[in-house]
Structures are given as C-alpha cells and as structure tokens.
Amino acid sequence: MKAWTWDRYGPPDVLTLKDVDEPGIARDEVLVRVRAASVNPYDWRLTGADPKLARLEVGLRRPKPGLVCGADLAGVVERVGDEVTGLRPGDEVFGEVRLGSFAEAVAVPQDRLAVKPVRLTFEQAASVSMAAHTALQGLRDTGRIAAGQRVLVNGASGGIGTFAVQLAKAFDTEVTGVCSTRNADLVRSLGADDVVDYTREDFTQREGRYDLLIDIVGDRSLAKLRRPLTRRGTLVIVGGISARGGLLGPAAQVLRGTLAAPFVSQRIATVSWKPNSADLRFLAELMEKQQVTPVIDRTYPFTEIPEALHYLKRGHAQGKVAITMRP
Structure with missing residues (x-):
C-alpha cells in the first residue's frame, strides 16, 4: 500500500510517498481502509521535530524506521481483531491513531474509533477527532x-x-x-x-x-x-x-x-487531547443534531499531503484542512 513516511527531520517536504506493507492488527484493533484524513499542527511538529521535545516521541537523532505520519482519519472497516466488539467489516468509522493515517490503510485501536455520522462526508468526519x-x-x-x-x-x-x-x-x-x-x-x-x-x-x-x-x-x-x-x-x-x-x-x-x-x-x-470512543460518540450525536459541524477550509488529494501541511503551517486556515483519497 502507499503511505507517507519520513527518515529525517525537516519541513513537510521530508515526507516521501512509499510502498509499504499493509499493517497487521492486534486482537483489540481494527484495520481501516482510509477514505479521508486531515492535517494538524501535531503532524508538522513531529516531522520537523518542532519543538525538539518531539524527538522523544519519534526518535532522538532521526525518526524511527517505518513510521507513517498522520493521526486523524475516516474510512471503512476491513478487518477486526478477535476482541473487537461493536464494529464489523463494512462499517464507516472515524477517529484517530498516534501515527499512521496518511496511508491507504491503518490499524486503529477500537477505543479510538466510532461509527461515522451519516450526515457527514468522509472528509468532514476525518476533520473531527x-x-x-x-x-x-x-x-x-x-x-x-x-x-x-x-x-x-x-x-x-x-x-x-x-x-x-x-x-x-x-x-x-x-x-x-x-x-x-x-x-x-x-x-x-x-x-x-x-x-x-x-x-x-x-x-x-x-x-x-x-x-x-x-x-x-x-x-x-x-x-x-x-x-x-x-x-x-x-x-x-x-x-x-x-x-x-x-x-x-x-x-x-x-x-x-x-x-x-x-x-x-x-x-x-x-489540556491535551485524549482520544476515546465515548467522546467520539458524544461528538457524533451533536453532529447528527447539527449542533456541531466541522469547518473545512480546503481539501487536498492524498498525493499532496506535504502541500497541505505547508498551507496549515502558515497559520491562516479557517477550520480544518482535509485530505481525500478520491482522485
């Protein structure tokens, strides 16, 4: 599968689109076929080691081998682990991983996912978590x-x-x-x-x-x-x-x-965010009631994630910047 990885610290251009193995899943994880993602300051801070404290998470001298960038996602469940309950193949979901959403597929712990609100597009749902x-x-x-x-x-x-x-x-x-x-x-x-x-x-x-x-x-x-x-x-x-x-x-x-x-x-x-399915479900209810709607400034194709990060880093986006897997 295709995924955005990086092997040195620097601006978003250090990201490289590569062929990597599709991830396996643990007993409490779900394999999600990614339909959309979104970019966050979290992403360019990790790729650029900005601040230097970020190196503690992904590698002191250089990023650990095989890391895939990205956190927010929305997509379709393809496979579930033996201990997963409440989700099954074919479900449309949204949520977050620590790393890995800038890829065609990602393994996600079930407690970081929820069923996607029907009224939201995949791009909107991927802009939430x-x-x-x-x-x-x-x-x-x-x-x-x-x-x-x-x-x-x-x-x-x-x-x-x-x-x-x-x-x-x-x-x-x-x-x-x-x-x-x-x-x-x-x-x-x-x-x-x-x-x-x-x-x-x-x-x-x-x-x-x-x-x-x-x-x-x-x-x-x-x-x-x-x-x-x-x-x-x-x-x-x-x-x-x-x-x-x-x-x-x-x-x-x-x-x-x-x-x-x-x-x-x-x-x-x-405060720092603590992703969990209970809060995702709460947010989904508010979004279904139209009390909360994701605001998307612009959407970039999957092949232009570095450009999306550059745009976000300039600091003038209104709401979120989404990534779509659609051509």
Whole structure:
C-alpha cells in the first residue's frame, strides 16, 4: 500500500510517498481502509521535530524506521481483531491513531474509533477527532464549563477554535470568539454571541468579564490572559499554535501555567487531547443534531499531503484542512 513516511527531520517536504506493507492488527484493533484524513499542527511538529521535545516521541537523532505520519482519519472497516466488539467489516468509522493515517490503510485501536455520522462526508468526519477532542475536553473536563457562563475562545477560527465555539454554545453559554477581521463572519456563523477582532481590539483589556477562557493561540502572557477573567474564573491553556522552535515549543506556556496555578485566585489548567470512543460518540450525536459541524477550509488529494501541511503551517486556515483519497 502507499503511505507517507519520513527518515529525517525537516519541513513537510521530508515526507516521501512509499510502498509499504499493509499493517497487521492486534486482537483489540481494527484495520481501516482510509477514505479521508486531515492535517494538524501535531503532524508538522513531529516531522520537523518542532519543538525538539518531539524527538522523544519519534526518535532522538532521526525518526524511527517505518513510521507513517498522520493521526486523524475516516474510512471503512476491513478487518477486526478477535476482541473487537461493536464494529464489523463494512462499517464507516472515524477517529484517530498516534501515527499512521496518511496511508491507504491503518490499524486503529477500537477505543479510538466510532461509527461515522451519516450526515457527514468522509472528509468532514476525518476533520473531527484531534481538534474536537481537544476543544471538548478543554471546555468540559478541564474548564468545567457550565450553562450560563461567559466563555472566551482565543483562536476561534482555527481547527480547535471552530469546534470550541460550537461546543460552548451547545453547553448553553455566552460565547465570545477572538479572530482576525477576515474570519469574523465565520465565527459569528458558528454561534458566537460576540466577536473580538484582534487587529482592532486587545481582548486582554476586557477586565473581569469571563468565567472561562480557552487559549489556543499562546501569544499572550499569563498575566494578560488572566485579566479578562473574573476573580474565580478559569484559564484553560491548550498549548499555543503560535509557539515555534526551541526545546519546549507550546509546552513552555503549559509549564508556566502549571507553575503559576498555586499562586493565583483564578484556576489555571492545561489540556491535551485524549482520544476515546465515548467522546467520539458524544461528538457524533451533536453532529447528527447539527449542533456541531466541522469547518473545512480546503481539501487536498492524498498525493499532496506535504502541500497541505505547508498551507496549515502558515497559520491562516479557517477550520480544518482535509485530505481525500478520491482522485
């Protein structure tokens, strides 16, 4: 089968489309014939070892041999392991792997998959898992979101942000989205009650307005991010898509938040996504009810994944960038 691999660190061009063996499956895994995928900052951070901390996951000096890039996917179940329940060959599914979705087929643990919502295309479904898991778990689990709260999403027009705005509305809160001028209409269309155009207004000057702030961008100091929160408000740090290079990259903001948390009146908490089938099913229900819809900026063919990563890395995508296996 065809798959995108890399044997050295660098820009997305280090990825090479190669013929590799089709993966076997463990007893609790499912072989999925990939119909669509999507790209995430996670992908170009791993291929480029940006930050250097990423080398701990895929190889200190160079990537481990045989690694296939990609996390998000949607496709059709081709084979199931002996311990798999609830899924069978022919099922249309979506979900996530640690590595391997930029391929014609991938082995996926059953607890990282769910049945694809009927109303979604494969490209839409493949754009859900990593971004929506991060938004959901950041708001609900880390942020302890509650109906009636005032919520601010910094980075409202990106992959995670477009899900965060819609999910915050689904939890019956008053939502403010921070984005650029060109993305303001998009964020309003997702249900935001208020939009802050960061080219015209600094949202950190809005003192004491919000109960919950989820920061996806990572371009403000902790002191500034705390200012628009109420005295007992909660700051949720996703990491920071703007952080590039260095040893820690976006993890530096996470570390600063962890160290500061015991010394301030507001809650400062950090989030990283934890893919699981229960949350995928919850998201699928919201998508079937049309309370949440994936936003796709553009779609690239499977043969142009490096170009898709370059586009995403420039930082101006509205929502997600999808990959299709269709010609």
